[in-house]
Amino acid sequence: MHRCLLSTLLLPLIILAADKKKPEFGPLLSLEQIYEKNEFNSKGYSMKWLNPGQGYVRAEKSKETKDAQDIVQYNPATGRKNILVMAKTLIPKGEKKPLKLNSYTFTEDLSKVLIFTNTRRVWRRNTRGDYWVLNRDNGQLKKLGGDAEESTLMFAKFSPANSNHVAYVREKNIYVEDLGSGQIRVLTNRESDTVINGTFDWVYEEELGLRDGYRWSPDGKAIAYWQLDEEGVPEMNMLNNVSGYYPKLITFRYPKTGETNAIGRVGVVQLEDGQTTWMKVPGDPRNHYIARMDWADNSSQLLLQQLNRLQNQNKVMLAEVRSGKVKTAYTDEDQAWIEVRFGFTQWIEKGKQFTYVSEREGWRQLYFVSREGRKARKVTEGKYDIIRVLKLDEVSQLLYFIASPDNATERYLYQIGLDGEGLKRVTPLGQNGSHSYSISPDAKWAFHTFSNLDSPPVTNLIELPSHKTVRVMEENQVLREKLSKLKRPQTEFFRIKIAKNLEVDAYAILPPDLDSKKKYPLLIYVYGEPAGQTTVNSWRGSGGLWHWMLAQQGYVVMSIDNRGTTAPRGNAWRKSIYRQVGILASKDQAAAVKQVLKDRPYLDAERVGVWGWSGGGSMTLNALFRYPDLYRMGISIAPVPNQRLYDTIYQERYMGIPKDNEEGYKKGSPITFAKNLKGKLLLVHGTTDDNVHYQGMAKLIDELVANKKQFEMLAYPNRSHSVREGRNTTIHLRTAMTDFLRRALPVGP
Structure with a gap:
């Protein structure tokens, strides 16, 4: 009895000692860690360049004012900082707390700053709110808009010639306000x-x-x-x-x-x-x-x-x-x-020429066009696409742009002379992945952010054109330490041959302890529409970690880019799906899945699933309905079941006018083939999705019911296309997705 009592008394001490040594994060990820506690969120480095020679500014936690931010100016060369706007100067008369900084803009001489606050969402972004002007010379803080209702001003801007004049949009009209007299004119x-x-x-x-x-x-x-x-x-x-x-x-x-x-x-x-x-x-x-x-x-x-x-x-x-x-x-x-x-438009040679980006010769290239249009000279040559033009600097006679001539899944900084000579990769070798840059107005400095599928972002301040690192601004060290304690999946990028002279890019996230003698379920993450690319070697945040979690549990997760995506593989690649959106893409996806099943015997052909959002939701439906014997389950979020129900500018761009392509619209729409469903399907939609309307989901459900097809469905009330509004929405959705996946596509023998 005494021995048992002694053991009982010692047990809590042993447990406590073990708890002290136990890592804060276990080897496996959970939905709660990713989506509820946000334990694996990465940090960025937010800043704004000022005029040449003025450095940059950023909002930082105030040391003097609780729960507020100062606006701080930095010298990029020395790192020396100067507080331009103290939080306490942004406290309106009669208030106790300073204005929240949603965004801000300075005049050229930095004497005034325009503060955007108390914002409201307009469709995608918070572009409506209140604007205040702080005069740094006399400390006066003035709210714009006169008797305007709260949060009704949009896009306020100082006049480039007179900092006392500010224009803004208010209730669909343009106003100009004189800060000196207070006069407001519509x-x-x-x-x-x-x-x-x-x-x-x-x-x-x-x-x-x-x-x-x-x-x-x-x-x-x-x-x-x-x-x-x-x-x-x-x-x-x-x-x-x-x-x-x-x-x-x-x-x-x-x-x-x-x-x-x-x-x-x-x-x-x-x-x-x-x-x-x-x-x-x-x-x-x-x-x-x-x-x-x-x-x-x-x-x-x-x-x-x-x-x-x-x-x-x-x-x-x-x-x-x-x-x-x-x-x-x-x-x-x-x-x-x-x-x-x-596109990228900038005037050069004192207004004699302007820049224009075109794909007219097979690749996305930059041209110089004379003001009257008589001449158009191509600056960039070669079989590669400009992904994005970043800066044209006439002083150094250099053009900076993002490209990746040798690998469509990566992103690097390149430079070329304005005479079309001296093409050079600026990003150092050995950093495979995605690189983004915010270049200063004088093209002498840049904030450089690098990440890949395995590694969260690192942001450095660099010099140009040398790419020499001046200082590290954010390396996400805490996140890296947390990730290092996980049971890490294996990742790889590769290509799949789906026809003669045709390969598609793909990546795989594999279970950490994959045994090639066993069988594993395959989950395809798809987008496939001409508005995006999934196979980019960059950090994927919470969505990528969800895939990691699934790999830890025994799933093989892959993503494949079919023809027609925005991948930098030439105009012919991207435009091949013209007037046949949903048709060619789903064919490429199915061909790639069939080939990868042959190439990798550890994949179970009887357990293949697919999921996607928006265009990816449509592609998920196309996969299940067109290839019912290949895909056994799918999760389709906010899809477009009938292309006729989407908007003019997007859908007609890729499909033409409906009356001229009736057959293409019909064959490209998943609802046409809903009668073929065999696998298990989870449908998800926000009922107030202003982008892809719930109407399309209702029509699809009606068609599935008419054909006696069983499915599961989640309708999120008052949620938009992102299905993120409301308390606990994201964790609820991801839990539902995970539970459905486990039931419909179980791991194990």
Whole structure:
């Protein structure tokens, strides 16, 4: 008895001693660690470059004011810092706490700073809120907007010529406010509720990346702006079933494929008299898109880019702001489509030439175009794509851009002379993965961030063009230590041959203790649409760690990029899916899965699953419905079951106008083949998804029911396309996905 008592007394001491030695993180990941406790979140390094010679600024925790941030200026050469704005100077009169810094902008002389705070979400981003101006010379803090309602101002900007003038958009009109006198003038007019000035409708924002819809002239005497009129655009209705006892109707204009677009035009309003001159751009304004607009290196002309509705022609135009007369300087054409989102426009040689990115000769390259359009000289040559142009520096006569000529899954910094000579990789060798850069205005410095599938981001300050590291800004050391304690999966990038002279890129995440004599279930993570690429060798955050967790549990996770994705493999690769989205891509995916099953005997052909989100959700449906004997389960989140239900700009860009491609739309839509479902399917959708509407999910469910097909379904009320709003939504979704996967595609013998 005494021995037992002694053992009982000693046991807690032994456990306590063991607990002290036990690592904080066990060898296996859990959903709670990843999505609830956020124990593996990586850190970035947020900053903003100032004008040449002024260094950079960033918001940092204030030492004097609790729960607040100062704005600090840094000298990149020495690292010396100077507090430009102390948090205590941002406390409004009568308040106790300083303004929250959502974003901020300085005047060129740093005498004033514009603070954006109290923000609200508009579709994707928080672009609506309150603006305040702090005068650093006298400490005066002033709220803009006069009697404007809370959080109704957008895109406030100082005049480039007079820091006492600030323009902003308020309730779809453009205003200018004089900080000295306090006078507020409305510069635009809304003749009806369907008119939008200085910002955009849903589809322009989502598919052309346009939000801020006005530009100050360099001399500060005029403002150029977009105006849209949504009259005639069909309305989309969604229901909010959560906020009260009765559902609330959410209505907005949304042009589905083949339907009527908003009228788009560009005008220039003179501050002197408030009169707008409209640019006389030819063509039906409902069936053309003014996709880009800015001042043409002076205050008398604008440079416009006009896409036709098919988006296979881009006319670059010069517009006279006083008369509105327009002249086409350059025309770019493609047999499929043109992507303006990869463009880069900068004036050089004192306005004699401008830059333009085109795929017209088979690869995405940079051209110099003369102001009048008589000459177009290609600067970059070779069989490689410019992924993104970062900086053109006339002083050093160098162009910096991201490319990866030898490996479409990686990203590196390159430079070339403006004469087209001296192509050189700037990123050092031996750092395989993805590299991104924020280059200073004078091209002497850059913040360089590097990561890969196995390693979280490291951010350094470097010198250019040497790429010499000046100092490490963020290396995520704490996260690295946590990851080092895990039972790490194996990762690899490889190519799969799916036809003669055709290979596709892929990566695999393998169980840590994979035994090639055993059989493992295969889960494919897919996107496959022409708006993205999954096989990029970069850190994947929480989504990547979920895949790690599955690999730890015995799953093999792979991702494959079919033809038609944005991979830097040439124009022919990307445009091969024109007018057949969903058809060729799912064929490539299936061919790759079949081949990898042959190449790797440890993969179980009877346990193949697929999952994806948005376009990947559509591809998941295509996989299960078109190849029901290959895929045994799928998780489809926020898919587009019927391409006719998506918007004009995106879907018509890749599929053409519905009346000209009825068969393509039908065969490319997963709902057409829903009757073929054999495997287990989990459908997930947010009921107020303004992007990919719940309507499509309802139609798919109706079709599955009509064909006696069983499935599981999660409808998240009042969630958008990201399915992230509301308490515990993300952990709930990931738990549901994991549980379904374990049931439908179990690990083990």
